[in-house]
Amino acid sequence: MTRRLEEEYVQILRDYLNSQEEDELYGAQKLGKWLLLKDISPEELVDLHSRALESVEEVPEFVRASFRMLTEVMIEYGNAHRSLQSWRNKHAQLQSEVEIASAMQQSLLPQTIPTYPGVEIGVVSIAANGMSGDYYDFMHFSGHRFSLTIGDITGKGIPAAMCMSMLKYAVDSLGEIQLGPNQMLRHLNRVVERNIDPSMFVTMLFGCYDTNHHCFRYAVAGHEPGFLYRAREGKFYDLEGRGIALGISADSTYVEHEVALQTGDVLILLTDGVTESKKGRSYLVREDLVGFLQNEVDKPAQLMADEIYRRLMMLAQFEQRDDYTMIVLRRT
Amino acid sequence: MVVAASNPETIRIERENDIVTARHIGRNMSKELGFGAIMQSRIATSISELARNIFLYAGSGTITIAIVEREGKKGLQITAIDEGPGIPDIRKALEDGYTTSGALGAGLPGVQRMMDCFDIESAPGKGTRVDVIKWFEQ
Numbered sequence: 001m002t003r004r005l006e007e008e009y010v011q012i013l014r015d016y017l018n019s020q021e022e023d024e025l026y027g028a029q030k031l032g033k034w035l036l037l038k039d040i041s042p043e044e045l046v047d048l049h050s051r052a053l054e055s056v057e058e059v060p061e062f063v064r065a066s067f068r069m070l071t072e073v074m075i076e077y078g079n080a081h082r083s084l085q086s087w088r089n090k091h092a093q094l095q096s097e098v099e100i101a102s103a104m105q106q107s108l109l110p111q112t113i114p115t116y117p118g119v120e121i122g123v124v125s126i127a128a129n130g131m132s133g134d135y136y137d138f139m140h141f142s143g144h145r146f147s148l149t150i151g152d153i154t155g156k157g158i159p160a161a162m163c164m165s166m167l168k169y170a171v172d173s174l175g176e177i178q179l180g181p182n183q184m185l186r187h188l189n190r191v192v193e194r195n196i197d198p199s200m201f202v203t204m205l206f207g208c209y210d211t212n213h214h215c216f217r218y219a220v221a222g223h224e225p226g227f228l229y230r231a232r233e234g235k236f237y238d239l240e241g242r243g244i245a246l247g248i249s250a251d252s253t254y255v256e257h258e259v260a261l262q263t264g265d266v267l268i269l270l271t272d273g274v275t276e277s278k279k280g281r282s283y284l285v286r287e288d289l290v291g292f293l294q295n296e297v298d299k300p301a302q303l304m305a306d307e308i309y310r311r312l313m314m315l316a317q318f319e320q321r322d323d324y325t326m327i328v329l330r331r332t
Numbered sequence: 333m334v335v336a337a338s339n340p341e342t343i344r345i346e347r348e349n350d351i352v353t354a355r356h357i358g359r360n361m362s363k364e365l366g367f368g369a370i371m372q373s374r375i376a377t378s379i380s381e382l383a384r385n386i387f388l389y390a391g392s393g394t395i396t397i398a399i400v401e402r403e404g405k406k407g408l409q410i411t412a413i414d415e416g417p418g419i420p421d422i423r424k425a426l427e428d429g430y431t432t433s434g435a436l437g438a439g440l441p442g443v444q445r446m447m448d449c450f451d452i453e454s455a456p457g458k459g460t461r462v463d464v465i466k467w468f469e470q
Contacts, residue, residue: 047370071369075377079442083428
């Protein structure tokens with residue numbers, strides 16, 4: 001501790017003992033902030049105070065002895081103070097590691113939304129906190145086809161994100177051989193089942209869209225059902241398909257479904273972060289969501305996805321509890 | 333190299349009262365060496381923690397306190413030795429707890445931060461030896 005600090009402390013103490021005014025106490029409070037900034041520990045402060053007292057006036061022995069006791073007690077507070085410091089450093093380090101990991105993870109998701117003839121696509125995918133357990137991807141296939149994947153890993157944060165990167169590599173390499181949707185899920189199930197903790201699993205919808213015939217062939221593994229909007233009727237239908245989530249049983253098989261899109265029809269794929277978002281204190285129900293979709297269905301795909309996210313966040317008072325992904329695909 | 337600059341004092345730790353004896357001897361030796369009030373208290377607290385660990389986890393052991401010298405600099409060295417169960421995971425024992433434990437002893441991270449040198453050897457079933465030094469800065 002510096003001599004100047006000691007002198008200053010003596011001065012404030014002397015002034016206060018003389019005047020006992022509030023402004024001296026205000027000075028003391030400001031000094032407290034400064035002492036903390038200088039990392040002066042509690043026991044050092046107690047010691048500083050007892051020495052300052054000595055230089056202001058004759059101190060009776062029992063007061064002196066009582067300060068020795070107080071110093072002794074303060075050592076433990078000092079230990080807590082020092083350990084807080086090391087927690088802070090550790091926290092900052094962890095924080096920056098999470099930021100790097102989350103940037104790495106972002107690079108696993110499509111950087112731009114692809115364009116294909118005759119369709120228009122919009123996507124909103126936002127993590128609840130930094131790292132996401134949601135996954136989506138597009139891959140170009142031969143013969144006027146592209147694939148569309150949307151998945152949700154149970155849990156969120158770092159474990160979900162680690163699982164998601166594994167999933168991304170598996171989808172990528174299986175995508176190379178352009179498997180049909182049911183085969184794709186069957187193979188992914190095997191990868192997930194063998195490689196992730198039994199307490200985790202993944203729900204997924206994998207589909208192939210043919211831009212010549214405008215049909216969408218897909219298979220579902222326990223994933224939140226999407227919607228199909230029929231423009232001519234102006235109505236929303238649940239996308240059919242259930243299936244067992246990936247990673248639950250080694251030999252799950254999956255059923256393929258097919259829908260044909262007419263001009264203006266819209267496919268909406270989502271994760272449960274969308275359907276399980278909050279509406280004030282209660283939860284949103286699927287009917288509420290259909291109402292919102294109905295309101296926005298005439299907008300361009302990206303605008304529609306953006307608007308729905310904005311609307312749901314407002315309803316939830318901007319508290320996003322789960323990773324959120326919505327893909328909107330319209331036949332133009 | 334660290335060399336002894338005085339006759340070391342060894343205190344057997346078997347009862348809780350022995351912790352007090354060790355603290356007392358340590359405080360007197362640190363006063364003798366010239367340490368100020370805070371450092372005396374920190375040294376006494378470190379001795380307490382080491383002795384309490386012996387008392388709580390090993391049942392018995394020794395605390396040795398010595399004034400040592402290295403390159404003209406003096407310091408106080410405290411060595412805690414026991415033949416108790418040992419520490420299975422030293423890294424964990426040196427991590428700051430989520431709570432301010434205190435109640436059950438341990439307190440090794442606190443000791444490590446209060447002292448300048450901190451050396452620990454321990455193996456399951458082979459006991460524990462902790463060696464710490466606080467150097468006296470003029």
